[in-house]
Amino acid sequence: MTFLRALSVMILLFTASAIHAIDQDADSKTIHDGVYTEAQAARGARLWENICSECHVDDEFVGEAYMGSWTNVPISELFDLITVTMPEDNPGSLLDEEYAAVIAYVLSLNELPAGEEELPAVYEALQQIVIQGPYSQ
Ligand code: HEC
Known part of the structure; x- marks a missing residue:
């Protein structure tokens, strides 16, 4: 895996988890x-x-x-x-x-x-x- 490819995979994963976190915030309350x-x-x-x-x-x-x-x-x-x-x-x-x-x-x-x-x-x-x-x- 090239460095650039590894980097883009990392960015993708990070974005996905960030979106997931926002999703949860929208639904859940305390x-x-x-x-x-x-x-x-x-x-x-x-x-x-x-x-x-x-x-x-x-x-x-x-x-x-x-x-x-x-x-x-x-x-x-x-x-x-x-x-x-x-x-x-x-x-x-x-x-x-x-x-x-x-x-x-x-x-x-x-x-x-x-x-x-x-x-x-x-x-x-x-x-x-x-x-x-x-x-x-
Ligand atoms: C006949 C006695 C009795 C009645 C009536 C009773 N309880 Fe309990 N309750 C206990 C006992 C004994 C414990 C401790 C059990 C344990 O956690 O070891 C307990 C524990 C609890 C706990 C703590 C559980 C935990 O582990 O955090 C809660 C919350 C609770 N009762 C709520 C209620 C509610 C709400 C009601 C009414 C709907 C109620 N109890 C009615 C006897 C009773």
């Missing part, structure tokens, strides 16, 4: 981008009080201590974990929309901004939303 609504978080708060608070306290999932362990992980993984394992005494007993509302409530406890659109209750859509700091506290 939890700071207003990814749930206030009404949804309020619904989640009621579910939390009725179900989750039996075993959990409010600030258990707030701040760097908990959220930090999820840094750079899509929120779909948190959704997956909660839908499969919680409530511990009756896993999977809530509707997907209810799990999404509970996660919206957790985001509101973390003082993340609400927005115009609800947090989706669909795994694939949640893969586009990444958990990132800064976290409250």
